[in-house]
Amino acid sequence: MYYQQHSLLLLASEYQSAAILLFFVVCFPLQGHINPTLQLAKNLAVLGTTVTFSTATSVLERLPASNGLSYASFSDENFSLTAAYLANLRQCGPENLTKIIQKSLDDGRPVTCLVYSLMVPWDSTVARDMHVPSAFLAIQCAAAFAIYSRFFGRGGAESDGGGTDSSVCVRIQDLPTLSSCDLPTFVLPENAINPVMGPMMIEHMKELQTLPKPLVLLNTFQELEQEAIKELESKLNVLAIGPLIATSYSCGEENYMEWLDSKPEKSVVYVAFGSLMVLDNEQKVEILHGLLQSKRPFLWVVRSSDSEDEEVEEMDEEEMKKCDGMIVAWCSQMEVVSHKSIG
Numbered sequence: 130m131y132y133q134q135h136s137l138l139l140l141a142s143e144y145q146s147a148a149i150l151l152f153f154v155v156c157f158p159l160q161g162h163i164n165p166t167l168q169l170a171k172n173l174a175v176l177g178t179t180v181t182f183s184t185a186t187s188v189l190e191r192l193p194a195s196n197g198l199s200y201a202s203f204s205d206e207n208f209s210l211t212a213a214y215l216a217n218l219r220q221c222g223p224e225n226l227t228k229i230i231q232k233s234l235d236d237g238r239p240v241t242c243l244v245y246s247l248m249v250p251w252d253s254t255v256a257r258d259m260h261v262p263s264a265f266l267a268i269q270c271a272a273a274f275a276i277y278s279r280f281f282g283r284g285g286a287e288s289d290g291g292g293t294d295s296s297v298c299v300r301i302q303d304l305p306t307l308s309s310c311d312l313p314t315f316v317l318p319e320n321a322i323n324p325v326m327g328p329m330m331i332e333h334m335k336e337l338q339t340l341p342k343p344l345v346l347l348n349t350f351q352e353l354e355q356e357a358i359k360e361l362e363s364k365l366n367v368l369a370i371g372p373l374i375a376t377s378y379s380c381g382e383e384n385y386m387e388w389l390d391s392k393p394e395k396s397v398v399y400v401a402f403g404s405l406m407v408l409d410n411e412q413k414v415e416i417l418h419g420l421l422q423s424k425r426p427f428l429w430v431v432r433s434s435d436s437e438d439e440e441v442e443e444m445d446e447e448e449m450k451k452c453d454g455m456i457v458a459w460c461s462q463m464e465v466v467s468h469k470s471i472g
Contacts, residue, residue, distance in 0.1 A: 136350075136370045140264075141176060143242070143344070150178040153201075153230065153240045156266075157248035158185035158208045160459065161403070165268045165348050165373035166246050167192075172373075174198050179238070183229065191459060201229050215325065223251045230259055244346065248329055253336040264344040265337060271347045271357035271369070273313060275301050278361065280316045281330040282338075303356035342366050348373045374463060385428060385457050386464065392426055395472030399465055401430040426453040426470075430460055 141150055152173050156166035163184065170182040174197030182192075186202040203225045204218055230240050239261075245252035246266040256263035267274040279299055299307045309317060315326040337343040348371040351358060361367045389397060398420065402408065408416070413431065420427045465471060 136368055140346070140368055140370060141173075141178060143262075151233070151238055151241045152178055152180045152244060153183065153233075153242070153261075154180060154244045154266075155183045155203065155226065155249055155252050156246045158188045158204075159248075160462070162246055162248070162268055163188060164463065165371075166244075166266060168373040169244065169266060169346070169370065170198055171195060172370075181229075181233075183226070203229065212325070218249075219251060222249065223255050226252065226255050227259065230255070230261065247333070248326075250329060250332040250336050253333075253340075257339070262344075263340075264346050265333070266346045266348070268348050268373070269313075271349045271354040271361060271367075272301060272304070274345065274347060275357045275360055276307070276312060276316065277330055278334065278364070281327070282334045301357055302360045337365065344368065346370050385455055385460055386468075388455055389428065389465070389468050389470045392470035394469045396426055397468075397470045397472060398423060398425050398427040399471045400427060401460075401462065420454060421452050424452075427455070428460070428465065428471075429454065429456050431456055431458065 152170070154166060154170040154173070156162045166184075167182060170180045174180045174195070177197075179199075180197060181199045181201050183201040183203050185204040185206070185208050187208050189200045189202050192200065203222050206214065206217055206221075208214065230243070233240055241262070243252060243256040243261050243263045244266050245256075245263065246268050253263050253265070255261075267277075276299055279301075298309070299312065301307070314320045315322050316330075317323060318327070337345070343365055345361070345365050345367045347354075347358065347361075347367055347369045349358070349369050350371055351369050354369075358367060358369060400416065400420065416429070420429065
């Protein structure tokens with residue numbers, strides 16, 4: 130899109146004094162984070178800049194080669210959305226990231242800008258300590274980021290009345306008043322992941338406040354969210370560089386696309402619960418039984434986060450041989466949901 134390319138050129142022009150533009154793009158290893166962040170890295174590479182994309186090794190091992198991109202890992206630990214993983218990542222991530230950026234500098238390729246997204250707030254600290262300009266990538270829309278700024282921008286939840294229970298409401302300039310049912314669920318204290326996401330979002334906002342002119346990249350475009358963008362512009366240097374929609378990102382078992390191509394239109398059941406949902410093995414068995422009993426082809430994405438996933442692939446082996454189903458650890462959701470065979 131013209132507007133997206135124009136915005137990316139504006140981003141590149143922020144650092145036009147550099148001899149070589151080297152963007153270091155970092156993201157947390159959740160697929161909902163990887164898709165837009167990797168797409169931004171690809172879009173920057175298309176402009177002719179040098180781009181390194183960094184996340185956990187478990188993700189990088191699945192990524193296909195991409196022209197103009199290099200990869201670097203800030204964590205060798207197998208990903209799992211647990212308190213222990215997050216604690217270990219916070220401990221080892223900054224050190225590993227510092228080493229990667231320092232090596233690039235030693236090799237005569239200083240990083241021009243470090244772009245980081247949600248759940249890795251320590252990236253900003255690393256960039257500041259190494260005197261590297263940074264930009265925060267808000268992987269969701271401008272309105273969502275405006276809500277986060279309201280709730281977490283002053284060190285804790287903030288609303289326009291009613292506290293933080295079911296009566297909470299948020300007002301964004303020129304938009305209808307948003308009640309609790311309209312808000313991202315994790316901003317509310319009673320939500321199960323608020324104890325993890327709340328402090329992390331507060332840290333993100335505090336980091337932005339330490340910078341004299343923090344740059345926030347928004348996964349939207351100006352004409353779509355003028356009101357929300359206008360509100361953010363009063364406090365931050367924002368740039369709309371979206372929509373960051375992956376159209377050719379493939380990760381994991383590539384043969385699932387060939388398998389889908391072989392199926393009739395609207396014949397395949399697609400099952401995926403996202404990166405945050407954790408299913409125990411009993412639940413997985415029940416889901417598999419339901420899929421087998423449907424007698425329809427199915428593509429089921431089961432995140433490979435623990436040994437139980439092997440049990441799912443091995444159970445009911447005889448039935449699996451008779452049915453027309455496929456279980457994968459990861460797939461390109463944008464490609465799959467738009468495929469003619471999904472019904």
